[in-house]
Amino acid sequence: MAIDDDTPGADLSDCEVEALHEVELGLEWLRRAHGKLVEFHHNTGHAMEHLDEAETLLRESGHEDLADEIRKRHLPRGVVDDHRWSYDVLESFEDDFMADVTAFAEHTRTDLADGRRHVAERRQEREWKRQARGEK
Known part of the structure; x- marks a missing residue:
């Protein structure tokens, strides 16, 4: 049932308002997902920084094979495929x-x-x- 006033959208049916609301909620949840992806990106970067430091320490302590594995296999690698x-x-x-x-x-x-x-x-x-x- 439409509401009688001059507010934009006041002439919408309840079903139209509900549909519009669901679209808005969908977009809001995608914004939340986006924030989690930004967090994922930052967390991954921090993890890689720790692995980079571990490579240095492993090399300094004489573990060239482990340091090389980090440098050649893990640091250049992507997170998907x-x-x-x-x-x-x-x-x-x-x-x-x-x-x-x-x-x-x-x-x-x-x-x-x-x-x-x-x-x-x-x-x-x-x-x-x-x-x-x-x-x-």
């Missing part, structure tokens, strides 16, 4: 999937609600304020 580094994974997520879903969310918001964000929350806010004033 042996050639994609963590920054590659992060960039692919940002530039492809995240960008596509973000553009879709913006397009949906424009088509349904004149670009207005958080239409479902705005409806809830109006309802709670109405109730607080004692209106039915």
Whole structure:
């Protein structure tokens, strides 16, 4: 049921508002996933720094074979398929999937609600304020 006022998106059906809200929630969860990928990228970098230091210490303590294994096998290696580094994974997520879903969310918001964000929350806010004033 549409709400009668001039707020952008007020003419939307409940189903349209719910669909728009689900798109917004999907994008918000992707933003959380993005943050975890940034954390993954940084954690991987720190791990590699420790391995780099371990190589130096192993070499200094006479363990050339172990130091060589770190230098030749582990440090140059990617985290996916042996050639994609963590920054590659992060960039692919940002530039492809995240960008596509973000553009879709913006397009949906424009088509349904004149670009207005958080239409479902705005409806809830109006309802709670109405109730607080004692209106039915």
